[in-house]
Amino acid sequence: MIDYSRFLSRSAERMKESEIRRMGTLAAQRRDIISFAPGYPSPDTFAWADFQEIAQRLLTGQDGNVLQYGPTRGYRPLLECIAAIMESRAAPTSIDRLIVTTGSQQGLDLVARVLLDPHDVILVELPTYTGAITAFRNVMASMVGVRQEADGLALDDLEETYQRVRVDGRRVRCLYLVPNFQNPTGLLIGRTKRRALLEWAERRDVLLIEDDPYRDLYFGDSVTQDDIRPMRADDEGGRVIYMSTFSKTLAPGFRVAWIDAPAAITAKLEIAKQAADLCTGELDQRVVFEACRQGILDRQAPLLRAHYQEKRDAMIAALREGSGPELRWIEPAGGFFLWPTLPEGIDAQQMLPRAIERGVIYVAGEAFFVDGGGNRQVRLSFSAPIIDHIREGVQRLKAAIAQEADARRR
C-alpha cells in the first residue's frame, strides 16, 4: 500500500474540507434532521414550468451548439444579457470586461489564481464566506481579517491592519467584500462606507473583490436601491472586480455566474478558465439566457424577496417566542442568513453534537473566521427549510442551548 501523502502538492497538504459541506454530509445521514446549515435557495421558488418549456425548445436538435463546447468567455447572448443586468445595477460595462463562470465559486477560484501568489496578502471580513476562504487558501494566499461593525467593515481596523501588514514588509494586494447581506452575517455595508472603501482602495493601491450574490434578495421593509448599489457603480479608478450569480435567483443547479473586471484582468481570467474547465455548460447558459430574455428572472425577484422575508420573519419570531436562552443578532435586511451570538460560555462547535441529537444542524461560526474567532456564533440559514421546519428547528436549537448551558453550570 502506497503512502500517497508524499505525492501531494504543498497546496493539497493544506487543503481543508469545507465546514458547510461537512455539515451537509452529516445532515444527509439523518432524514428527520432540520438543517439550517447550507445556504441553499428554496426549490419551491424555482420556475420549474418555465425551465421545462425552455429545455424542451432548446433540445430539439435544431441548433447543435446547445450541447457543444462553447466559447470560454461564455455564450455571447448571455454575456449581452449580463451587460444589461450590470447597467440595471448602475454599473454599465462592456463585453470585453465580462466572463461567465461555472458558479461564483469558480469566479473566486479564478480571481485567486490570477491575482494571488503564495503568501500574498488578501484582506477579508471577520467573518467572511467560507468558499472564499477555501479558494484563497488553495492558492496559499495569506488571509488577514478585518473587524466588522453593524454597517460593515470597520474602517479604522482596515487601515490599522493594512499598516501592520506593511510594517511586516508585505504588500496587500486585494480586499474581498460581500457588501450586500453578507454570508454569514447578513450585514449590509452602509452607503457612505462604500464610498470610503473605494477611496481607501485607491489611496492604498489595492484591488477590491466585490462578491454580490444576494443583492436582489432585499426585504422591502427597509432597503432601497441606493442601499444595495454596487461599489462597482462608483468605481472611477478601476479598482473593483465585481462578481454575481444566477444561483440564488434562478437555481444553483445551472452553475452560471459572472465576473465583471478590468479587461486586462478578464483576459487572464479567460485563460485561467480555459485550463479550469474549458467552458461553462452550454445548455445551462442557454436556459439562463432564455430565463432572462423571457422576463422570468424579473418576475422571480419580487416573489423571492417575499418568500425569504417571510422565512426570516418566521425564524426571528420563533427565536423571540417564549422564554429561553438569550441570543443576540443584527436583523438581516436581505439574503439567506441569521447570525446569532450564543449566551456566554457556550461554544458553538462543542454544542453541535447536542444539536444534532436534538435534530437540528447549523454551521458553527469558526468556519467563517480566518483568525480563529467566532466560537460563540452560529450561522442559521432560513432559506431552504419550510416555515414549519424553521419553527420546529428553532425550538430544537433553543432546547439544545438550554441543555448545553445547564451542563456547563454543573
Place this chain on the structure above:
Amino acid sequence: MIDYSRFLSRSAERMKESEIRRMGTLAAQRRDIISFAPGYPSPDTFAWADFQEIAQRLLTGQDGNVLQYGPTRGYRPLLECIAAIMESRAAPTSIDRLIVTTGSQQGLDLVARVLLDPHDVILVELPTYTGAITAFRNVMASMVGVRQEADGLALDDLEETYQRVRVDGRRVRCLYLVPNFQNPTGLLIGRTKRRALLEWAERRDVLLIEDDPYRDLYFGDSVTQDDIRPMRADDEGGRVIYMSTFSKTLAPGFRVAWIDAPAAITAKLEIAKQAADLCTGELDQRVVFEACRQGILDRQAPLLRAHYQEKRDAMIAALREGSGPELRWIEPAGGFFLWPTLPEGIDAQQMLPRAIERGVIYVAGEAFFVDGGGNRQVRLSFSAPIIDHIREGVQRLKAAIAQEADARRR
C-alpha cells in the same frame, strides 16, 4: 489608467491562450471556413430526442434537488453508474475512489493542483493534449517531453529522460498519458507497452495519469477490447489515476466527466473541487445518469464508431486522391484526429494564414509540443465537419500546401 500587470500572480503572467481555442475564435469569424481545428464531437450524433424527454421528466419540480447544489463528489446514482462503467472496462472500483468533474479539463486541473508544486516535473508525450499542457503550466509545473513511436511512448527515451531529470537533482512525480487514440496523434499504446509502462512507474515510483476520453470510439476494422484495455485494469501497485468523460459519447454541453484514483487522492481532489466550483451541475449529472440507466449510452456507442470511422475514411480518401503534395501519417484506429506531417520545408504555423485565406483551418503542431517541436505537423479533426466539408476542406488544404511549397521554391 491602472497598469494591471503588477497585480497579476506569477502563474497568470505565464498563462498562454490555448491555440485550439484561438483557432476556434478565428474560425467563428468567417462563416464559409471549414474547420478541422477543434476536436468537437458531431452534434448530428447526439441523442436529442432522448435528452429532451429526460429533461422534461427531470424538470417537473417533483424532486427539488434536480436544480439544487449537489454533493461535491457527484450525484450518487451517477457515481454508481460510473463504477459499473469502470467494471465494464475491466477496472472494477469502489465509490470512495470516484469523483465527478466538470468535464475532463477540470479533472486535469484538479489532478495538477493536488499533485504538482511549482517546478515539479511531470513527463508528457511528445506531442500531448494542449488542455493538459495548460493545466500543468498553470500550476507552474515543469513539463518534460518523451518521444512517441507508432505504438506509443518510446520506453528507452522514457528511461533516459527520467535519468536526465534525476541527474538534474529533480524528482519525476507523474507521467501523463492518453493511451487510446491520442489527442493529437491518434496513436494507440500497444498492449505489451502498457504493461511495461506500469512496471516502469512502479520501479521509478511515479504516478501515471491515464486520460481516456476516446476509448469507446474505436474503429471496428482493426481494434479489439484488449487493445483499448485501460492500464488502470492491470494496476496492481495503485499507480494509476484514471480519467474519462461523457463528452465524446453523449455531449460536451453537459460537462460531466470523472476521475478514478486511490481513495486518499480522491479525498484531496474532492476538497480541491469544493474550492474550484463546489459541485458539477446537478441537471447535467442527472441527464447523463438517465442516459446511462436507460441504455442510451450503450446504444450510441456503435453508432458513433460507424459515424467517425466513415469520416476518418473520407478524410484519408480525400488526402490520397489525385496528385498533390506528399503528406505522411499513421492511420488512427479510433478517435477524432489525423496527424499528418507536411512536406519538408513547410512550416505549419507559417502556412496558416494561407490556409485560412483558402477557407480551411487546422491546429499547427507546435501547440502540442512542450519542447518546441511539431513545426511540420498539423492536427486535423475529422469529427465535426460533414463528409462533404471534409472532402472540400482537404482540397483546400492541399491547395494551400501546394501554394506554400511553390512560394518556398521561388
